[in-house]
Amino acid sequence: MRAAVISRFLDALSRLQQRHALLLFLALGAVLFAADSLRLRQAPLSPPEVAAEGQSAEQWLEDEVLYREALARGLGEGDLIVRRRLVQKMRLMLETGVDVAEPSPAELRQWIDRHASRYGGLERLSFDHVFLSRGLRDAHLAADAARMAAILQQPPPGLAALSDPHPGGTQVVALSQRQIVGLFGSAFVAQLAELPLESWQGPLPSATGLHFVRLHERRSGRPDYEAVRERAQRDYLLEHRREQTRLALAQLKARYGLDAGTP
Known part of the structure; x- marks a missing residue:
């Protein structure tokens, strides 16, 4: 009995759709339009007591209308x-x-x-130092640095014999960062911050050449x-x-x- 009632209802709905399809379409469109209007309905606009500097109340209202309409149309998306x-x-x-x-x-x-x-x-650093001058070695600098890295894997016979002349010498003892910057440059000092202790590291570049460094102590005041x-x-x-x-x-x-x- 219940199935028969449902079947008759569906048949009637189908006949109605066939006879009045246009009316049903218009009615559905009206419902959707009304729902959209309710969604977009805003509270009455009124300008704030203090608008933006140099902006009149009328200008604020126009901007707010345009802003809300831009949001409603999804202009900000993408x-x-x-x-x-x-x-x-x-x-x-x-x-x-x-x-x-x-x-x-x-x-x-x-x-x-x-x-x-x-x-x-003031952080004070102590380290041994071997310097390879860019000015003296020129095109041979990279090859000389590779050979020096191999030499320093074993205890070197004497740093003075290995190093090119440098104002900082081959041994730096308890100098402040400021003093080391004056001798080697700021780019060189920045590289010393991460070096481990008691092992040869390099070559470290500077404005004047390449440096091999064995850091002994890093002490802060x-x-x-x-x-x-x-x-x-x-x-x-x-x-x-x-x-x-x-x-x-x-x-x-x-x-x-x-x-x-x-x-």
Whole structure:
């Protein structure tokens, strides 16, 4: 009985569709139009009490109408400039939304100690040095460096006999970074930061040639805590805020099914 009722209803609906297809199409279109109008209906526009600088209330209203209409038409979709702007705003929201506690005096002192060279604690270095001059060796410099690397694998007979003349000599003892920069140049000193101790490393390039270095000691002085306290605190907060922002971004990645390490 129930199946028969359903069958008769479907037959009647089919006959109605055949006879009045156009009316049904128009009715469906009207329903969809009404639904879309309700979706796009906005609260009455009124200008803010304080509009943008140099902008009248009328201009603000026109801009707002155009902005809303652009959104309704999807004009921002696929626009690279709009995408970049939204990414910038979202990144700024993440950076300003994190809350980093100020360090305690003990935490700040530990921070300064870990970054002593940044805050005036002069790092002093001691190392052996063999120099190959670009000016003296010219086109043979690369080949001479390869031979020197092999020689230094064994205890050398005497560094002075191997090295070309250099103002820093073949032995540097407890010189500050500033002094070493004066003798070797800043590019050379930057390479010393990552060198291991007690093994020959090189060739390290500089403006004047190639260098082989065996680092013996890397020693930092103690900064003046009171003199650098304010700057160190700013650096501490900035770095920890960056770390919190990185964690917040990792959480967003996870929300979209990405691993934290996904580039």
